[in-house]
Amino acid sequence: MTKDITRGGQFIVKETKCENVFTPEDFNEEQRMMRESVKEFVDKELWPNKHRFESKDYGFTKSSMQKAGELGLLGVAVPEAYGGLGMGFVSTMLVCDYISGATGSFSTAFGAHTGIGTMPITLYGNEAQKQKYVPKLATGEWFGAYCLTEPDAGSDANSGKTKAVLSADGKYYAITGQKMWISNAGFCNLFIVFARIEDDKNITGFIVENDPSNGITLGEEEHKLGIRASSTRQVFFNETKVPVENMLSERGNGFKIAMNALNVGRIKLAAACLDSQRRIVSKSVQYANERIQFNTPISSFGAIRTKLAEMATNAYVGESASYRAAAAIEDRINQRIEEGNSHQEAELKGVEEFAIECSILKVAVSEDMQNCADEGIQIFGGMGFSEDTPMESAWRDARITRIYEGTNEINRMLAVGMLIKKAMKGHVDLIGPAMKVADELLSIPDFDVPDYSELFSEEKEIISKLKKAFLMVAGSAVQKYGPDLEKHQALLLAASDMLIEIYMAESALLRTEKIAKAKGEEAVKEEIAMAQLYLYHAVDIISLRAKEGIAALAEGDEQRMMLMGLRRFTKYTNLPNINALREIIASKLIDKNEYCF
Template sequence: MADTIEKDVTRGGQFLVKETKSEDIFTPEDFSEEQLMMKQMVKEFVDKEIWPNKNRFENKDYAFTEECMKKAGELGLLGVAVPEEYGGLGMGFVSTMLVCDYISGATGSFSTAFGAHTGIGTMPITLYGTEEQKQKYVPKLASGEWFGAYCLTEPGAGSDANSGKTKAVLSEDGTHYKITGQKMWISNAGFCSVFIVFARIGDDKNITGFIVENDPSNGISMNEEEHKLGIRASSTRQVFFSDTKVPVENMLSERGNGFKIAMNALNVGRIKLGAACLDAQRRVTTGAVKYANERIQFNTAISNFGAIRSKIAEMATSCYAGESASYRAAKSVEDRIEARVAEGVSHQEAELKGVEEFAIECSILKVAISEDVQNCADEGIQIFGGMGFSEDTPMESAWRDARIARIYEGTNEINRMLSVGMLVKKAMKGHVDLLGPAMKVQEELMGIPDFNTPDYSELFAEEKEIIGKLKKVFLMVAGAAVQKYGPDLDSHQQLLMAASDILIEIYMAESVILRTEKLAKSKGQENVKEQIAMAQLYLYKAVDIVNSKGKEGIASFSEGDEQRMMLMGLKRFTKYTNLPNMVALRETIASKLIEENEYCF
């Protein structure tokens, strides 16, 4: 069974050592009729129910957030990923990503409430619960009759989630546990019906998960709502448990399995968080374009100024790249799930393993897109100028809401280190062959460079060759680092961060090149010249980042002849034969956006 799965479906992290063809990836242009209808429904919901009431979210109207969540439940949006037998729509992973994507166009407050409920509030029961637990809780969560929250973080246990002090003590008669402890930053706490709570039984090495109904008379109390920089109408409270009784049958999965539940929930949360930043970027970009077309200075619209056009082009490019990578990864996960189901594995187990397999890509997307949405909102403020700093325009709230995305679901620093660490572990287990390709790169460094000019007549011929070279940079840097530090590599965090930035740019740049190549094959190059320009622009910037981070990494662990050889290799692997005209590329992209008066890709 396992052999069949390995042959048919690419493994997580293999993008680094395995050539991917454009026809083998999924793109937003491949949405089915059903998915396009779902996309339209979500957009209409956001435009009708959320955007006209944006001020209510900014004024901390928590009751309105709950009201909108109930409406989302009535439309079936809360149950997209829930199997039909538990009251959901039972849609595939790509469709669940699509809903997360377009819900993000609402506000940070609502999309946070939505993501916390559908993801970490519902999913642990769906994936780890017993049949009785799923029948009891999931239909209510899928319909919006009940809302869920996730209690993991504690004052002393943030990134180190398994160090929580909350205790669960079995009663003398063995019928229930008494949970005592404090949880903080709990999204949806103010209106949730059920908590997923993590606590430690005795001196167990790992924490255990419990399903806890929200009953104030059962030793559950809360602080007032937190006052936050952004996501202001997302209910966020500290929750206290004092001898809270939980029936033994409400233990989630097995004793000591809580840390695994928490980590797998975060993997799903990370890839969906990446998607949940996309429509926010589209709407910020559209808002900036409209304002630039309307704002007159020096007797002309500011959209005619090169400095503004450059910003608009960069904003659109980062969003297009994020879309490309998100849906590529989502389909990889979906294919993995379907392959396991076809082999007789339960859907519950298949989904767990499918997402876990692509944990590296989940972390990559979380980091890349959460930073892109912040940069996009920042440039949106800049295009609006002084007005961008005012609460009368949507830019300042977009910037505030975007800031949290770099923190939750594991900080971007943690996720950067995780992505490289997980890849190294996969290599050690034989799941991804890094050693062979890394040795070939070392041999290439010792050899004589090929000075022949290759044929770049086909679209993206040079770009795809450059992607291959960027992969060699990662193999060179990471391979040498592993050789030098071995199991102590984890303690060299700045080196891991540099290597991770290289890994991120490889996946994002390759995704946008492959999507655009596929698009050009189906529609013709002349009809997608703006997308081609975005792909080329993104890659150019990626090469610069890889070059910079490569130098940083190499200098941190090498010296003398070894360092000189690796720096020469870095120069060779980040060199263009035909350097693209960045100004012309940005102009091509911006002209289309300004003409259409919106993000239009």
């Protein structure tokens, strides 16, 4: 069977078949072995020492990173030619996923080093730069950090004021400026630094070795709500000399480097939230089974069972969507390599192609992670508020995930904005399907009751109708505001929530349909319940956000017509019993005493 490789963002206008998505059940033997190795490292080296991370033991973070380097875990994404394992994108996601389950402090150090510390050189460096620096970074001999944010340049990254001035003899640049919130600053060996040359429109990237005698000073460690043992400092450059050969890529290409690094960082951040959710669900189930109130385990109480079912559902859905997107990226990378692209070009373009999905996942999974930790505290009750249990640190660590790699608000607007830009370039046909939806609003509805005898037949029809609801709102927004749409942020946020819920709900349905075909429906009845439960919530969210959009876009007869269309697009024929679905999910969790999907 030929695999149908879609373009990024096409999911909103194209039906995807379950055979064309990758799921965690599809891990090959090498990936399963890698998963077990990473879990063993976390359970042996990190989880028993959570207290050291919470007590701001930065030295322990560094030594743990060195151990990860010795195991080859820092070089999973690095080509073998530069000392890495050269594994595919899905495998790099898998490692990022399972290595992040114990503590946000180590997860942040790992992500900053392997992603924004190493990857810019791997993907944008010339051969000499890669030979000199990447093998050291891949093994943990050296650690990297990424200097982009400044006091006046956060979300607007290209507005940085750090300057790079070419010396009179043309041999080096002198970099002067201040960077802040720099992860790994306290123990890194090199920085990826972004600075502006003269009055260039765009910033430029540089590889800067960390030498205190070369005009580099560090601020004190920041005292943070969470990720307490992640070294986070300000970095000051004062006439720091950087050889001209350490310019990364071309002059003025820094903004592009920064944006592409963030695309990878966003999907990896989603992965880094997954095992934390699994572990929180498992700890919550175990506590609920052990905690006796009114002479019975609290896991027998409906309120607790509801929480556990919702927590597990969101973890399952996030996992489904993350690996779906990761495999789509890997497919695109492999396709480009087959077409003659270099590894650098293929990976850059492969990830850039799915920037919409990367932003969607960053938002959805980070928010589910925060909610999961919050409900974990609630299940533990008073003990959840105590440092003696892992819930309060999980909640604190989760909070940063909605901020870094671009705030969730920025990513929401980016997702829709990038989709519209793709449509304008002809990469995704939004206009044709949106016009069809507009025509459908004027047609007489079909009142025949369809045959929903096959698994997910109604659910897949609902997904199709939800896509129409998005196209109705987004199409009207583009028609009304055109290029000025980006100024209407509240409308973009509403449309983005619709887009996010469609992708997440569809991903869960596709994964579940695929494994049901392989194992039989009875064997995966809990997964079926989770997919149906999530879709039920998605319909409500999309209905609410679409109403907000319609109210902002239309009045009178036009508004009434769009609201009638929305009711048509969000209507169930057979409304699911969500309490029964939750009970199916919770029963298995409680019986297995852990997250078991």
